[in-house]
Amino acid sequence: xxxxxxxxxxxxxxxxxxxxxxxxxxxxxxxxxxxxxxxxxxxxxxxxxxxxxxxxxxxxxxxxxxxxxxxxxxxxxxxxxxxxxxxxxxxxxxxxxxxxxxxxxxxxxxxxxxxxxxxxxxxxxxxxxxxxxxxxxxxxxxxxxxxxxxxxxxxxxxxxxxxxxxxxxxxxxxxxxxxxxxxxxxxxxxxxxxxxxxxxxxxxxxxxxxxxxxxxxxxxxxxxxxxxxxxxxxxxxxxxxxxxxxxxxxxxxxxxxxxxxxxxxxxxxxxxxxxxxxxxxxxxxxxxxxxxxxxxxxxxxxxxxxxxxxxxxxxxxxxxxxxxxxxxxxxxxxxxxxxxxxxxxxxxxxxxxxxxxxxxxxxxxxxxxxxxxxxxxxxxxxxxxxxxxxxxxxxx
Numbered sequence: 269x270x271x272x273x274x275x276x277x278x279x280x281x282x283x284x285x286x287x288x289x290x291x292x293x294x295x296x297x298x299x300x301x302x303x304x305x306x307x308x309x310x311x312x313x314x315x316x317x318x319x320x321x322x323x324x325x326x327x328x329x330x331x332x333x334x335x336x337x338x339x340x341x342x343x344x345x346x347x348x349x350x351x352x353x354x355x356x357x358x359x360x361x362x363x364x365x366x367x368x369x370x371x372x373x374x375x376x377x378x379x380x381x382x383x384x385x386x387x388x389x390x391x392x393x394x395x396x397x398x399x400x401x402x403x404x405x406x407x408x409x410x411x412x413x414x415x416x417x418x419x420x421x422x423x424x425x426x427x428x429x430x431x432x433x434x435x436x437x438x439x440x441x442x443x444x445x446x447x448x449x450x451x452x453x454x455x456x457x458x459x460x461x462x463x464x465x466x467x468x469x470x471x472x473x474x475x476x477x478x479x480x481x482x483x484x485x486x487x488x489x490x491x492x493x494x495x496x497x498x499x500x501x502x503x504x505x506x507x508x509x510x511x512x513x514x515x516x517x518x519x520x521x522x523x524x525x526x527x528x529x530x531x532x533x534x535x536x537x538x539x540x541x542x543x544x545x546x547x548x549x550x551x552x553x554x555x556x557x558x559x560x561x562x563x564x565x566x567x568x569x570x571x572x573x574x575x576x577x578x579x580x581x582x583x584x585x586x587x588x589x590x591x592x593x594x595x596x597x598x599x600x601x602x603x604x605x606x607x608x609x610x611x612x613x614x615x616x617x618x619x620x621x622x623x624x625x626x627x628x629x630x631x632x633x634x635x636x637x638x639x640x641x642x643x644x645x646x647x648x649x650x651x652x653x654x655x656x657x658x659x660x661x662x663x664x
Contacts, residue, residue, distance in 0.1 A: 278314060279528040279569045285310075286525070287562040296561060298586040301525035308498050308524050315527070317492045318603060319459035319581055320468065322478035323485050325608075325615050333487060334622045338599035340455035340583070340590050343568070347477075348575070353450055354567045355536030356544060359397035362438050363412050364541060367392060369434055375427055382427045384419070391415050445547045449539070452564055453587025455595060461529070461579045464488070469641045474578065475608055475633075482608035482633075485619060490603040494524045519597055523583055528569045530580040537567040604629040609642065613654070620647065 286297060289304045301307060323329045332339055343352035369375070370384050370392075395412040420431050462468040475482045498521045502514045543560055568584050590597070605628065607619055616632070623630035632645040 276531055279531060280566050282310065282528075283562060283565045283569070287565075296586045296588075297526070297565060297584075298522055298589050301522060302518060305498050305500070305521055308521060311524060311527075312495050314529075315491070315494045315524075316461050316581065317490070318461075318464070319489050319491055320462050321457075321459045321487050321489065322474055323487065324478070324480040325484045325611065329484075330615075330618060330622070332596060333602065333605070333619075334625065336598065336600040336602065336626070337593075337596040338457050338583075339596050340457045340585055342451075343454070343456055344450055348572070350536070351571060352456070352568050354446060354564065355538040356442065356446060357397060357538060357541060358439070358442060359412055360541045361442055361544060362435065363392065363395070363397055364545065365438050366416070366434065374434070375423075375430060381422065382424050388419050391419070442544075445544060448547070449560075449564060452561075453590075454564060454568065455585055455587060455590045456568060457583040459489070459581045459583075461581050467579075469636075469643060471577075472640065472642065475642070479608050482610040483612070483615075484608050485611065486606040486608075487602055488604040488606070489599070489601045491527075491601055493520070493601065494527065498524060516598065519589075519593075522585060522589060523597075526584040528582055528584065530571045530575075530578075530582060531569055532573045532576040533570050534573050537563065537570050539563050539567075602626060602628050604631060606644075607632050609634045616650065 283297075286300050286304075286307055289307065290300050291303065323333070329339075346352060367389065370389060375382060375384060391410070392412070392415055394409065395415040396409040397412045420428055423431075460471070460474065462471060475484075475486070478484070479486060498517075500517050500521075502510060502517060507514045539560075540563075543563065547560075565584065569582065571580065585597070605619055605623055607616055607630065609632075611619075620630050630647060632647065632650055633642045634645045636643045
């Protein structure tokens with residue numbers, strides 16, 4: 269199709285192509301994928317065979333592993349406040365709202381000088397909100413901030429007061445809209461793509477940040493199944509007769525449709541002011557049409573360059589799908605479990621039993637003696653250490 273070569277921007281191109289296939293304005297990403305499974309073929313050459321995910325050793329996380337479930341998080345809970353928070357141009361938003369505010373007669377006062385002249389309105393309209401200072405020198409276009417300062421300074425104190433109230437309210441409304449977009453209901457699960465026998469052992473900071481300072485664990489998932497053709501052998505009526513198979517087929521398709529590598533960039537994905545202004549700021553949830561949903565999905569696959577060492581991949585799913593599974597989708601693709609070098613004995617024993625139950629490898633990690641890297645330790649060594657303790661007399 270259009271994805272004829274691998275490049276760093278393919279996730280955005282893929283998302284754009286998906287939303288081009290929408291049938292209705294309100295159709296979300298998941299519904300488009302389920303109605304157009306041929307779109308999934310375009311992803312095969314990009315997908316990894318395995319992914320790693322780090323966990324804190326909480327009872328809930330351990331239970332999720334035992335039950336082969338995957339928790340999808342609300343992006344508002346991510347540790348980076350910039351993560352998944354869509355970018356915006358505050359000055360441009362203020363400028364066009366101000367022009368509408370003036371047009372509606374909100375600055376008409378008792379003194380004629382309080383009225384905005386056509387010349388003043390024209391100056392505001394043609395002013396620039398660009399932060400690139402070179403653009404002003406080359407084009408000789410005045411800065412919006414300079415223009416509005418000169419105009420407002422010439423008005424009465426009452427008009428100046430109303431202007432600053434307008435600015436304050438605009439900032440509040442803008443922040444409310446941005447926060448509403450971040451609460452759009454889309455949920456995310458985060459992974460890392462490492463090569464087991466080189467990169468994985470060097471990722472000490474991942475263990476520190478996401479596995480409770482090496483007291484947690486890391487799960488390696490086999491996601492090679494995503495490369496196979498996604499065909500629905502069950503239909504709607506089978507939801508009641510063979511629910512597990514019906515759900516399994518569709519959740520696999522949505523996982524494949526929603527999995528992306530993170531694009532690391534110094535620039536945020538910005539929402540166009542025209543779309544931002546159309547969001548209803550009064551409702552509990554924003555009226556998110558698919559054109560806005562496309563911007564959100566693109567925003568969710570971009571992250572600050574400083575985080576590039578994580579080599580992150582994400583599964584992004586719409587909230588209505590996640591809600592059905594109580595935000596924990598079936599995910600029975602565990603290949604191996606790696607236990608942190610500071611994990612306590614009780615948790616180790618618990619994870620070993622889970623490994624036996626699921627018939628998967630459980631491996632201990634330890635610090636390498638002569639390098640700042642981790643290495644695997646066999647469970648037999650751990651069992652022998654436990655056995656030796658029985659023969660040590662603590663009262664001597």
